[in-house]
Amino acid sequence: MLSVKVAKAVLQADKLINLPTAKSHSATGVSLGLKNLMGLIWERSSLHSMNLHRAIAELSLVIRPDLTIVDATRALTSGGPGGPGKTVELNTVVAGADVVAVDSYTVGLTPWYNRAYTGKSVKYIAAAAELGLGEIDPEKMTIKEISVE
C-alpha cells in the first residue's frame, strides 16, 4: 500500500485557502482548484500510474480546501501548464467554498484549445462530482457577480 507525505502546514492549519491560476494542462485538460491540491503531497508523481483524473478527484476526499480562489485574470488557454500558449484576458477572479463548483464554473468562462467546454467535459471535475464532492452544474449553483473598478 502506498503512503504519501503531506505538507505539515496543511495538517496543522485550521483553514485551508486554495489559490490556483487558471491554466490549461496537457494531461488533464485544465488545471484549476482540485488539480492545485496535488502540490501538497510529496509523491505526486505516483498519481500518474493510477487513473490520473480519478486520483485527482479522490485527493480532495482527504485534503479539503475551505476556500478556493481561482486567479482567472489572464487564463492560459493552451500550452499549459507552463506555456507558452494562448492567453485570454478574462480579468476575473472566481471564489467559492465548493472547489468542484469553482472549477466547473471557471471552465465555462473561456474556450480552451480554441473550443468551448463545460465543467462536465473535464474528466477530473466529472470524477469529483461523481464522488459527491460538489456541484458541477452551473444551473444549480448560486453565483454572485461583483464588479470591481
Added chain:
Amino acid sequence: MPAKRIQGCRVIRWPIQAAFLALFVFLFLRTRYGVSAAFQDVFFRFDPLVLLVTSIALRTVVAAALLGLVLIAGTLLFGRFFCGFACPLGTSIDLFDAATRRKAVKGSRLRNGKYLILIFLIVAALVGASFAGFFDPVVIMGRSLALVFFPAGTRLVNLLQVTKVARYAELPIALATWVVILALGFVASRFWCRNLCPLGGLLALFAKFSLFRFAFEGRCRDCGICEKVCPTGAITAAKRQIDSAECIDCLACLSCCPDRSIRYRVRFAPVPFDAGRREAILALGSGLVLAPLAATLIRPRVSERLIRPPGSIPEPQFLAACIRCGRCLKACPTGGLQPCVFEAGVPGLWTPRLVPRAGPCERNCTMCGQVCPTSAIRKLPLEEKTFARIGTAVIDRTRCIAWEQNKVCLICDETCPYNAIDALRETLRGAALLRPFVNERYCLGCGACESRCPVAGPAAIRVFSAGEDRRRAGSYKAGGKVRQRVCGETPGEDVPSGFIPE
C-alpha cells in the same frame, strides 16, 4: 628547546596562516548560485603550476592564471613564503604535524621527488595530458573541501534541518588522498611539501635564487637547535648553510636561535642541487619515457551517457584544461554536476558530468562556466548558454507509462524549460491519448525531463550526449544547432485527453 622563542614565530605566522586558510574556506563556501563569481578563484589565479602545466597541455596560455607569474616574482624576491604562509594544504599539514608533534628530519635525497613529479607533469602536458589537478596542493585542498568536508558539513548541519545535504558521487578517493598526504607527516614533518609537492618544486627552483633569504650572521654556538626545528630540513648547521630552495620561510630557526645569529637578509648564496648531472639526466629521461607511456595506457573513455556541462570545450582539450578542482560541482545549484569516477576513464577522474537524476541543468543558471578557473567550461552569458546543447533526450517507449501502459502522464512535457517535448495524440491498443515526443530542434539536453520522470529506476526519458555542441570559441546562438520556441508560436500539442470528447 627554548619555549619562549618559539612563541615568537608563532605569533607572526600562525595567525597569517589561519587567515589564509579561513579565506580559502570562505571563498569556497561563497562559490554558489546567487553569489557573484568575481575573485572567488583568487587562489587558483596565483597558482603558477596550474598556469604552466595547463598552458602547455592546451597549447594556449591560460590567461586566467597569469597572476601565477606574480607569485614566481615574489618567490624570486622572498623565497617560498607561499608554502610557509598561504598554502591551505601546507597549513593543514602544519596543524596535523603540530598535533602529532612530528620531529623534523634532516633533508634526504627524497626531496628531489618534488622535482621529478614536476618534470612528469610537464612532460605529460607536452603530450597533451594534464595531471596537474592530481598533484597541485591548492587544487587538492579545494577538491577535498568540495567532495569530502562540505558534504559532511551539510550532513551535520542538516541535523538542524536548515540546509540541503550535498551529495557527490566520489568521496573515498578524495578523502584517501587528503588523509595520505597528512599521514605522511608520521614519517617527517611537511613530508608532502619537501618531497612530493610539484608546486613546491616549481617555487623551489626560483627560491634557490631568491634575493632575501635566511642566513647565518655573526656568532653561532653550534647548538644545532635551528637544524632540529626546521620543518623541511633545509638547514645544515655544521656548514652554516640554509638551502633557500627547501626553506619555506616559517621563521622557526630565526626565533629559536639563542644567539640570534640567523637573520632574514639580502644575500645571494644558492646551495647547489643535491644531485649529480647523471641523476638529472636520468630523471629527465625517465620522465620523458614514463609520462607519454602513462598518457597512452591511461586512456580517456567517452560514453554516450557522458554529458559535460554547457559551454565545455571539446573533450580532448577539456581533459587538458580541467584541473578537477570541484568548484563547478560546488556551484551547481541543483546538484546535477557530479564528479566522474571512471565514466570518462582514469584520466577523467573528478571531472564534472551532468547526472539528471541527481539534478537537472537549471535553465537560468550559468554558474559552472563562471567559476571554472581555467575556462574548461567557458563563461557564457545566459543568452548563449541556452543555445549550448549538451545532449539530446530520448524516450524509451517500453518504459514510458504513457506509451507502454496507456497512462496519462506528460510530466516531461510539463517540466521541459525549452518546450522541446511535443504532446501528440496516438491511438494505441484502442486508447487515444497524448504521448510525448522529443523535438530535437529544441532539446538542449538539460535533463529536466529525466530528473522528473516518475518511472522508478532508470528514467523512461534519458539524455544522451548525441547532438552535443562543443566549441572552443564562437557563438552557440549564431552557430545554431538549436532553435528556441518563441512565445506565441504554436506549441507542439494536440487537444489533451483530459477532456471527455463530445
